[in-house]
Amino acid sequence: MITMDQFAPLMFGGLIVIMLIGFPVAFSLAALGLICGTFAIYMGWFNPEFMQALPLNVFGILSNELLLAIPFFTLMGAVLEKCGLAEDMLDSMGQLFGPVRGGLGYSVIIVGFILGAITGTVAGQVIAMAMIALPVMQRYGYNMRYATGVLAASGTITQLVPPSLVLVVMADQLGKSVGDMYKGAWGPSILQVLIFALYTFLLSRIKPHHVPGVPKEARTLNGWALWAKCLRGIIPSAILIFAVLGSMGGLPGINTAVATPTEAGAMGAVGALILAAIHRRLSWPVLRDTLAGTMRITAMVVFILIGSRVFSLVFQGVNGGIWIEHMLSGLPGGQLGFLIVVNIFIFFLAFFLDFFEIAFIILPLLGPVADKMGIDLIWFGVLLCVNMQTSFMHPPFGFALFYLRGISDTLAKTGALPKKVLSSDIYMGAIPWVGMQIILVVIVIFFPQTVTMFLPKEQKLDLDKATQQIQNMGLEPRGEQKPEEDASKLFAPVEPAASAASR
Secondary structure (H helix, E strand, O other): OOOHHHHHHHHHHHHHHHHHHOOOHHHHHHHHHHHHHHHHHHHOOOOHHHHHHHHHHHHHHHOOHHHHHHHHHHHHHHHHHHOOHHHHHHHHHHHHHOOOOOHHHHHHHHHHHHHHOOOOOHHHHHHHHHHHHHHHHHHOOOOHHHHHHHHHHHHHHHHOOOOOHHHHHHHHHHOOOHHHHHHHHHHHHHHHHHHHHHHHHHHHHHOHHHOOOOOHHHOOOOHHHHHHHHHHHHHHHHHHHHHHHHHOOOOOOOOOOOOOHHHHHHHHHHHHHHHHHHOOOOOHHHHHHHHHHHHHHHHHHHHHHHHHHHHHHHHHHOOHHHHHHHHHHOOOOHHHHHHHHHHHHHHHHOOOOOHHHHHHHOHHHHHHHHHHOOOOHHHHHHHHHHHHHHHHOOOOOOHHHHHHHHHHHHHHHHOOOOOOOOHHHHHHHHHHHHHHHHHHHHHHHHOOHHHHOOOOOOOOOOHHHHHHHHHHOOOOOOOOOOHHHHHHHHOOOOOOHHHHHOO
């Protein structure tokens, strides 16, 4: 007869199996949770009243105001994406860096980083950049594996650059400030851009024929006209992004939040509509498409959240959390062993799951264990976000590669591409960039300062000095307690404003 101690591992194994089947994860999770809950009640492992808490749990999650930031940030990105910013920036950046070997690659990387902070959607970013840059790169003799790889990888930076949606979800699941999570992500996101640029530079020296410069006759703008076009595409959007992130304490050096993430997202959505109107690209068809896209993403997130909550409630009821904790905390190597195993697990799980699914399903199981092991949860969340970038790049299941395959076929049919892009070029071209993303994971593990250097420093209290001040005020310690204990209670650290604002 099966015991409750044996049931938790079986339930976790069932979770892996249903996620690999391919049926929508939200409904699979809910069904698995309800079936296992019914079996657990039949076995007498918990009372039927335990499942009565499920509606209240779901309602409590959906009434979380922080999650309202997701549709607002999604709408902001969708509107800005429709404004033609990608076209303007890629054209101007391509002409600015064009004379340099690998110049088009540098422009794609930089524009990918900027658009990552503006649009927040991998699909729209990869498709928009591929439509503009891929024909140009093919026309001027760029190696197709490099061209497809840089376009896909630059699109996935969106998941790491604030205001990333996955960072909002992670902050909610880990119980941390969204502003602090954004601050922690700036270091790795900038480092990722530098790694991509370094690879392009080395390739331009080792194999210059793979990344040639653009001929002079192909450059239509020069001097101030070129710089003006670059700045016109970047500055208005940059002002909006810095205003949104700064108001919620999500920029390095800003430790005071004047708005919650939800309020900041609403302000960003309104600002994006204003920018679209200024560019004279705000119309009813554009507004209808952006609202429909926002609704689809929000509905997907809500259903995944409900399904994961049904599963996690039953899983915790059969002591699954304790089983996970004992299994992971007993790994050899302590914190380092835990981080290595978890990142390998997430890396392979990302072959099959979307980043939302990983954040809602797996993170609640790993977060408490990391916290008990003394791991900083901001660092842990950003580290997993760096890892989850690869979910869009894994051959042959990476969604960024699917987007690239689809848009390249469309461009070939319309005659925009001189010749068709081979699937082998797309999949083989992605491998070096996945390797660079893994290198960043290793760097973040062994150099936590890449995340923590932008976070507000914790104030350390001088207990001896505090005790002396108490004695000078005429307060004597009472009972058998030590003065240091009294002082530590009286001068307990106050929660930062940024953390409080995110709740």
